Amino acid sequence: MFKTLSTVLLLTGALALPTAAFAQNECAAGKTIEEGMLTIATGNPAYYPWVIDDAPEAGKGFEAAVAYAVAERMGFANDAVKWVRTSFDEAIQPGAKNFDFNLQQYSITEEREKVVDFSNPYYSAAMAVLVRKPTMEAGASADLASLKKLKWGAVATTTALPVVMRIIEPESDPLLYDDTANVAEAMKAGQIDAGIFDLPTALYLSAVVLDDGVVLGQFAGDDAQKLDQFGLLMEDGSALKECVDGAIDSLTEDGTLAKIEAEWMQEATGVPVIK
Amino acid sequence: MNRRQRYEARQRRRSGLIATASTLIVLAAIYLLIPLAPGWERVKASFFNWDVFARTFPTLLEAFLLDIAIFLWSAPIIAVLGLLIALCRAVQSPALFPLRIFGALYVDIFRGIPVVLVIYLVGFGVPGLGLPRPWNSPYIWGTVALVLTYSPYVAEILRSGIESIHQSQRAAAISLGLSERDTMRYVILPQAIRRVVPANMNIFIALQKDVALLSFIGPVEILRQAGIFKSLLANFTPYVAAAVIFLAITIPATRYADYLMARERNARG
Numbered sequence: 343m344f345k346t347l348s349t350v351l352l353l354t355g356a357l358a359l360p361t362a363a364f365a366q367n368e369c370a371a372g373k374t375i376e377e378g379m380l381t382i383a384t385g386n387p388a389y390y391p392w393v394i395d396d397a398p399e400a401g402k403g404f405e406a407a408v409a410y411a412v413a414e415r416m417g418f419a420n421d422a423v424k425w426v427r428t429s430f431d432e433a434i435q436p437g438a439k440n441f442d443f444n445l446q447q448y449s450i451t452e453e454r455e456k457v458v459d460f461s462n463p464y465y466s467a468a469m470a471v472l473v474r475k476p477t478m479e480a481g482a483s484a485d486l487a488s489l490k491k492l493k494w495g496a497v498a499t500t501t502a503l504p505v506v507m508r509i510i511e512p513e514s515d516p517l518l519y520d521d522t523a524n525v526a527e528a529m530k531a532g533q534i535d536a537g538i539f540d541l542p543t544a545l546y547l548s549a550v551v552l553d554d555g556v557v558l559g560q561f562a563g564d565d566a567q568k569l570d571q572f573g574l575l576m577e578d579g580s581a582l583k584e585c586v587d588g589a590i591d592s593l594t595e596d597g598t599l600a601k602i603e604a605e606w607m608q609e610a611t612g613v614p615v616i617k
Numbered sequence: 618m619n620r621r622q623r624y625e626a627r628q629r630r631r632s633g634l635i636a637t638a639s640t641l642i643v644l645a646a647i648y649l650l651i652p653l654a655p656g657w658e659r660v661k662a663s664f665f666n667w668d669v670f671a672r673t674f675p676t677l678l679e680a681f682l683l684d685i686a687i688f689l690w691s692a693p694i695i696a697v698l699g700l701l702i703a704l705c706r707a708v709q710s711p712a713l714f715p716l717r718i719f720g721a722l723y724v725d726i727f728r729g730i731p732v733v734l735v736i737y738l739v740g741f742g743v744p745g746l747g748l749p750r751p752w753n754s755p756y757i758w759g760t761v762a763l764v765l766t767y768s769p770y771v772a773e774i775l776r777s778g779i780e781s782i783h784q785s786q787r788a789a790a791i792s793l794g795l796s797e798r799d800t801m802r803y804v805i806l807p808q809a810i811r812r813v814v815p816a817n818m819n820i821f822i823a824l825q826k827d828v829a830l831l832s833f834i835g836p837v838e839i840l841r842q843a844g845i846f847k848s849l850l851a852n853f854t855p856y857v858a859a860a861v862i863f864l865a866i867t868i869p870a871t872r873y874a875d876y877l878m879a880r881e882r883n884a885r886g
Contacts, residue, residue, distance in 0.1 A: 434851045436659035457663065457851040498841055499848040517755065517835030518845065524741075528835055531744035532753050 369585035370416045374442045380418040382409050383441035386427035389522060390546050391606055392447060398425050404542070404606035405445050408464050411598055412443075412574070415589035430499045433575055434458055442582055443574040447540065449501040450573040460573030461586045464599060467540035467570045468560040469505050470613060472547055475554035477535045484559030484614045486510060493517070495525045495534035501570055502538040509561065526551045540570055545608050559616040662852075669854040673846045677855060680842035681862050687756070687828045687838070691763045692821055698764060699771025706772065707779050709797065720772070728769040732827050736762040740834035759831040767824050774816045778809035815881055818874035822867055839863075 374380055384405065387396045394402040401410045401420070413423045426441050433444050434457055443461065450460045471489065473482055482488050486509070494516035496502040506516050517534055519525045525537045526547055539547065541560050548555030574586055593599045618626070651657060705720030727735065739762040744753030751757075782805050790800040832841035839859050846855035 430848065431853075434663075434847075435853070436663040437656050451849070453849060454851040495835065498844050501849075503845060504849070515837060518832075518837050518841055519835060520833060524833070527741045527745070528755070531741050532748070532750065533744055533755055533835060 368417070369588060370418070370582060373581040373585070375440070376424070379422050379424050380413050380416065381424045381426060381441045382413070383426045383428045383433070383444035383446075384409075385446035386429065388427075388446065389543065390550070391542050391608065402606075404465070404602060405447075407602045407606060408593075408599070409445060411593055411602060412464075412586065412589045415592055416585055439577045443576045443580075443586060445572070445574050447500075447543075447570075447572050448575045449570045451501060458578050459576040459580045459583050461576065461583065462590045462594075463571035463573050464590055464593075465572045465603070467542065467572065468562070469502065469538055469570060470541040470544035470560040471558040471616065472529070472537045472539060472544045472552075473535060473556055473558045474529055474552060475556060478556055478558070482535070482558060484616045486616065489536070489616070492535040493533070495519060495528050495537045497522055497525055497539075500539075505561070506538055522547065523551075529555075541613065542607050545613075549608075557613050559614045562615040664853045664857055666852055666854045669846075669850055669852050670858050673843070673850075673855045674858050676846075677839050677842055677858050677862060680837060680839040681859075683836060683838040684825075684828045687760065687763075687831060687836075688825050691760050691767075691828070692824065694760070694764050695767045695771055695824070696817075698768040700775055702768060702772035703775035703779060704801070706776050707801070724769040724772060727765045728773070730766070732762070732766045733830055733833060735766050736830055736833055738762075739765065740831075755831070755835040759834055759836065763824065763827065763831070767820065767827075770820050771817060774813045774820065775809065777816075778813035779805055781812060782808050812881065815874050815878035818870070818877060822870050822874065825867060825870070826863060 370380070382398070384393060384398050388398060388403075388405070389396075390403065392403050392405040394400065394406070398406040398409065401407055410420060410423065413420070428441065428444060430446075433439070433441075433448075434454070445464075447467075448454075448460065450463060454460070471484070473492070477492065482492060489510050490512055492512065493514055494506050494510070494512045496506055496516055496518055498518040498520065503516065503518065506512060517528065519528060522539065522543055525534070525539075528534045529537060529552060536558070537544075537547075541557070544557045544560075548557050574590070576583055576586065590599070654660075702720050702723055705716040706724070708716050736759055740755055740758045743758050743761075744755075786804055786808075787800055790804040791797075795803065829838060829840035832838050832844075837845070839862060843855040843859040847853055
């Protein structure tokens with residue numbers, strides 16, 4: 343009885359919304375881990391500019407804003423969104439998940455797709471090279487011959503390492519770290535010359551974390567190897583995938599995604615392309 | 618064989634049979650029951666994936682060579698520093714009391730901080746002071762961190778060995794005209810060190826595993842290499858493969874330590 347009543351209320355409420363939202367409205371019903379709530383996971387801590395101040399509940403920062411936009415298209419109001427935190431490993435371990443989807447710059451790869459589901463991409467990041475001024479002064483430039491000679495560092499759990507190994511082919515073995523903060527620390531300590539990150543993270547590190555950081559260059563465009571596509575991560579065979587994909591597609595089509603990107607991501611003009 | 622020996626042989630045979638049977642039952646239960654768990658298929662695919670195992674094993678084995686190298690150059694430094702600290706704590710002359718304080722403080726501090734923290738603090742902190750390459754290498758400062766953390770354990774074990782040598786030996790040595798230094802060098806230490814070899818073996822087995830923690834500050838050794846595979850393949854099997862490689866070293870080493878300990882016990886009667 344109560345359920346019928348609330349469904350009616352939900353439908354009446356939904357009718358008032360634009361039709362696009364209504365079309366998405368029912369696809370998530372009964373498929374979330376908590377009825378009527380959408381549980382979203384992100385990293386711990388979540389970094390700028392993806393989430394501002396490590397507080398995704400505020401909806402500030404690119405991924406936080408994307409999460410709320412997706413939730414809205416799926417028919418969840420802002421107060422029907424619940425946040426949890428997970429590490430990378432928790433997201434791919436076998437067994438029940440404690441989230442409906444997880445976003446923390448997960449690059450979509452074929453191998454990962456065998457174990458978990460990814461939504462359609464919500465962001466494509468160019469890979470960028472971060473160095474410090476002394477390295478620039480020592481003559482590093484945005485071409486592969488110069489990059490080969492540098493001592494490289496990267497976050498081990500990202501797809502950055504394959505980029506370093508396949509495209510740059512450095513002369514000495516790269517050093518690897520647990521997270522971006524540690525790579526930045528190793529750069530400060532002079533243990534590595536250059537780090538490779540997605541462009542927004544590189545811009546953030548150069549502006550905020552390193553006193554003398556410079557984004558030396560970015561890898562251009564279309565080559566899938568050089569471009570990271572981020573997707574929302576879901577349990578393998580998730581019933582929600584269709585609904586989430588629908589939400590992302592509609593956000594892409596009507597330009598909302600581009601608007602969120604313009605709002606939260608720094609203008610990346612002026613970063614040279616690596617040749 | 619007299620009646621008593623026959624009885625004892627029967628008892629031994631009986632307990633042998635019971636032990637075998639109970640072991641078999643436990644193994645069979647594990648083998649049959651675990652696959653019944655509802656998540657077994659997924660756990661199997663994530664942790665015991667033969668394809669992933671075969672694909673990653675050779676690279677992991679290669680990365681393990683770095684662990685062995687770090688171990689081989691850390692262990693002697695730890696042994697020497699541990700001995701020095703133990704000697705600091707064992708000095709008896711009142712003029713050298715500051716040495717005893719230093720030894721005690723050193724042990725208190727570095728035995729009390731988790732290895733990972735020392736590795737982070739020393740591995741990033743000291744090079745951050747502005748040392749030029751190659752002196753800021755994470756290998757150097759990671760090794761320093763391991764030495765700082767492990768030498769207090771070795772020192773305490775050696776000290777217990779030194780204290781286990783009966784006071785009469787010291788008295789005898791002095792009455793023979795040996796100096797305090799010679800007493801330590803020729804009488805106490807040779808016996809003390811021999812006595813604590815098995816206990817130190819355990820410390821070095823633990824060190825052999827903790828070497829992997831150096832991966833936190835950059836070096837790509839087996840734990841990090843397994844982490845890379847885990848993240849690229851979204852599969853935990855590389856960790857299982859790494860565990861197998863570690864066991865291949867630590868199990869024989871542990872058995873050897875057990876053997877040494879048993880021998881030491883028998884010798885002391």
